[in-house]
Amino acid sequence: xxxxxxxxxxxxxxxxxxxxxxxxxxxxxxxxxxxxxxxxxxxxxxxxxxxxxxxxxxxxxxxxxxxxxxxxxxxxxxxxxxxxxxxxxxxxxxxxxxxxxxxxxxxxxxxxxxxxxxxxxxxxxxxxxxxxxxxxxxxxxxxxxxxxxxxxxxxxxxxxxxxxxxxxxxxxxxxxxxxxxxxxxxxxxxxxxxxxxxxxxxxxxxxxxxxxxxxxxxxxxxxxxxxxxxxxxxxxxxxxxxxxxxxxxxxxxxxxxxxxxxxxxxxxxxxxxxxxxxxxxxxxxxxxxxxxxxxxxxxxxxxxxxxxxxxxxxxxxxxxxxxxxxxxxxxxxxxxxxxxxxxxxxxxxxxxxxxxxxxxxxxxxxxxxxxxxxxxxxxxxxxxxxxxxxxxxxxx
Numbered sequence: 001x002x003x004x005x006x007x008x009x010x011x012x013x014x015x016x017x018x019x020x021x022x023x024x025x026x027x028x029x030x031x032x033x034x035x036x037x038x039x040x041x042x043x044x045x046x047x048x049x050x051x052x053x054x055x056x057x058x059x060x061x062x063x064x065x066x067x068x069x070x071x072x073x074x075x076x077x078x079x080x081x082x083x084x085x086x087x088x089x090x091x092x093x094x095x096x097x098x099x100x101x102x103x104x105x106x107x108x109x110x111x112x113x114x115x116x117x118x119x120x121x122x123x124x125x126x127x128x129x130x131x132x133x134x135x136x137x138x139x140x141x142x143x144x145x146x147x148x149x150x151x152x153x154x155x156x157x158x159x160x161x162x163x164x165x166x167x168x169x170x171x172x173x174x175x176x177x178x179x180x181x182x183x184x185x186x187x188x189x190x191x192x193x194x195x196x197x198x199x200x201x202x203x204x205x206x207x208x209x210x211x212x213x214x215x216x217x218x219x220x221x222x223x224x225x226x227x228x229x230x231x232x233x234x235x236x237x238x239x240x241x242x243x244x245x246x247x248x249x250x251x252x253x254x255x256x257x258x259x260x261x262x263x264x265x266x267x268x269x270x271x272x273x274x275x276x277x278x279x280x281x282x283x284x285x286x287x288x289x290x291x292x293x294x295x296x297x298x299x300x301x302x303x304x305x306x307x308x309x310x311x312x313x314x315x316x317x318x319x320x321x322x323x324x325x326x327x328x329x330x331x332x333x334x335x336x337x338x339x340x341x342x343x344x345x346x347x348x349x350x351x352x353x354x355x356x357x358x359x360x361x362x363x364x365x366x367x368x369x370x371x372x373x374x375x376x377x378x379x380x381x382x383x384x385x386x387x388x389x390x391x392x393x394x395x396x
Contacts, residue, residue, distance in 0.1 A: 002178040005159065007171055014145075014163050014168040014177050021147045022156050026052040029146040029193050031061040035132075036166035037104055037213070041117035043165075047124060048093050052148075058124070060132040061197055062097075062205075063140025067077040069119050078394070097207045105216045120219035125206045132209055137201040143169075143177070146190060156186035243270030250301055253294045253326050261287050265294045268382075272299070274349075277381040279356070281388040288384045292352055293322045295382060298331050299350055305380070308348035310357050310370065319354070339369045339383050347377040 005014040022043070024030060027050055050057040068164040106386065107120075124130040161177025163169035180186055196202060213219070243266040253263060264280070270290070271278040278295075280288050299305040306329040309319050313334040323330045333341060335358065351374055353359065359367045374381060 002180065005161070005175070005176050005177040005179070007163075007173060012169050014161075014175065016381060017179065018043065018145060018159065019046055021149070022046040022050065025050055025147045025149045026055070027057040027148045027245070029059045029061070029065070029144075029148075029197075029286075030191070031140075031142050031144040031193055031196070032241075033063040033141040034141060034166065034169075035060065035062045035101075036164070036210070037101060037118060037121065038114045038168040039164075039170065040121045041113050042167065042170050044117045044120040044124075045395070048120070050129075054214060055128045055200065056131055058130045059197060061135055061140075061193065061202070062132065063135050063142060091162065094134060094203055094205065094208075097134055098205065098212065098323060100241040101209060101211045101215070102216075105218070110217050112375060115218045118213050118216070119220065122210045122213040125210050130206070131204065132206050133197065133202045134205045135196055135202050136201065136330045137196075137199055144189060144193060146186070146193060148236070154181045154186075155182070156183070156190060156331070157181055158186050158189045160189070206385060212229070228229060239270055239274070240267045243267040246270065247298055247302070247379045249294055250297055253290075253297055257294060261291050261294070265291050268295050268346065269298050269302075272380050277383070279383040279385065281383075281385055284386045288321065288386070289318070289354070292354075292382055292384050293326055293328065296328055296330060296352060297326055297381075302348075305349040306330060306352040307352050307382075308333060308345070308355065308379075309352045310338060312358070313355075314352060335366060337368050341372040342369045345373070347379070349377075349379055350382065351379045352382040357385040357387050 001015075004012065006012045007014060010016070011320050014350055019042075023046065028047070047058045068173055071231040121130065125132070143163050149155055149157065158180035159173060159177050160180055163175045168176060180189060196287075210266055220222055228248070244263060247266040247269045249257070249265055255266070264282075268278045268280060272295070274356055280289075280291055280295075282288050296309075300307070309323070309332045311319050311332065311334065313336050316334050319332045322328070323332060330352075333345075335355075353370065359370065361367055362371075373379070383386050
């Protein structure tokens, strides 16, 4: 009877079974629908320990697994995809998959173990012990792990099921996999793998993956801090130029702003459109209130977005005068009334919080009330503070 590996118990971890089987093995073949580069960490050392006579001891075949929404488009769309993609489509698909691998490495915070595993993978590919191919003839969702051993009873052990080569698929999320040790069945699975590995529309992407790793945070040579700084400046300046060219401040309020304030308002509008939030953190005396008013007016004129202004009670009359003078579609709410009023208040698409450093404590009742209102109404946020960094970076 086959054993079941569902990752729901210590004995049921597919990662543990693979490691045990690969200890002392000579080579391995993996076919997966999705390959997370950081998922290699769980098996990298065991691949290094494979003892095959040939240099190539591990072959990884990656299928073109689609996202769920792409599956729906394919199944119910008006145009049918060709069964066999032409050469131009093959090149495009290969390029797209390489970009998806590159994008993987932008998610989450990297760890030392991730860095080590990616460097191992790059080294293994360069040494020729690991080869990775992309199967392009058709979408391939199969998940198959074959381990070859010097064992007369079970020379090949297979694991067949639902687990992709990811941290979650191998050990963390519920899956369903079974082992295959019967010789004839294992031989058939090996033939199935070899047929797809040798398909002419199965393309080697090993070199591309090495390049992606060597251009990422896992690279062996550290990037000089100055280059990191210049890259940040480049992207920030791109966003600034986009804001300056895209947004227009109404003439009645633009006349009361200095040039640096007008530029700040346009750049802030770009940030709030892109990230749904912005902080204006100028020191006292540079006109944060007027800039925030202009920003709220820009959002109303461009997008019809009304604003809820939450401020200290002693600033209520000042904000109400700005609302009247510059014709904002806004309500002013003293922060002392936030807990009582916010749960029953209608939706405002923009929430402007003056003296926002007063809400540093995430355990505070006002903080929670404001956060819950913003989340429930999917509001964009403008924060004002002359002291955004008070005691620790956590204040931000």
